[in-house]
Amino acid sequence: MKRRVTVEQAFGAVLRELRTGTGKTQETVALDAGLDRTFISMLERGLRQPTLETVLSLSRALGVTASKIVEKVETLLGN
Amino acid sequence: MKRRVTVEQAFGAVLRELRTGTGKTQETVALDAGLDRTFISMLERGLRQPTLETVLSLSRALGVTASKIVEKVETLLGN
DNA sequence: CTGTAGACTTCTGTCGACC
DNA sequence: GGGTCGACAGAAGTCTACA
Numbered sequence: 102m103k104r105r106v107t108v109e110q111a112f113g114a115v116l117r118e119l120r121t122g123t124g125k126t127q128e129t130v131a132l133d134a135g136l137d138r139t140f141i142s143m144l145e146r147g148l149r150q151p152t153l154e155t156v157l158s159l160s161r162a163l164g165v166t167a168s169k170i171v172e173k174v175e176t177l178l179g180n
Numbered sequence: 181m182k183r184r185v186t187v188e189q190a191f192g193a194v195l196r197e198l199r200t201g202t203g204k205t206q207e208t209v210a211l212d213a214g215l216d217r218t219f220i221s222m223l224e225r226g227l228r229q230p231t232l233e234t235v236l237s238l239s240r241a242l243g244v245t246a247s248k249i250v251e252k253v254e255t256l257l258g259n
Numbered sequence: 260c261t262g263t264a265g266a267c268t269t270c271t272g273t274c275g276a277c278c
Numbered sequence: 279g280g281g282t283c284g285a286c287a288g289a290a291g292t293c294t295a296c297a
Contacts (some may be wrong), residue, residue: 112232140272152272157257171235172245172247174236234290270291271287278280
């Protein structure tokens with residue numbers, strides 16, 4: 102009974118983990134993904150949610166597949 | 181040279197394929213996913229794009245993982 | 260059962276600025 | 279390098295209704 106993690110929070114955690122793993126800055130990822138730096142910040146903090154297209158853009162910027170990202174999110178959500 | 185398919189179109193095709201595979205109607209899927217029937221219609225026709233939360237809701241309604249859905253989308257997009 | 264249309268609400272995503 | 283704020287355009291998602 103301890104699963105109070107939202108989709109936003111789970112995705113944010115995965116995004117931050119993957120980004121820091123590559124040693125990239127939020128700004129670099131934003132540029133590579135064609136997104137705004139402030140939006141990456143909000144995503145990592147679990148304040149916003151991505152669309153499917155955004156997940157795909159981020160996956161390319163991070164050098165992983167989008168399905169792998171979603172898989173990690175599902176794990177955090179308890180799947 | 182196979183980047184003519186948009187994310188919307190790829191997702192719509194995957195969604196329709198999975199839904200018809202279960203024999204469910206758009207209305208049933210909508211109810212199970214907690215979404216609107218007209219929105220499912222637009223998603224399948226590639227006129228709209230889902231957020232990550234919507235992909236997760238639909239995956240539960242369809243009895244597959246969200247990562248599997250995204251994997252199929254990536255395949256259609258040429259990954 | 261599905262497509263479409265309009266009107267509407269909420270949220271994604273951008274941008275400039277400042278800390 | 280990252281957090282935050284406010285203003286904004288556009289898209290996600292709902293609902294009623296009719297073909």
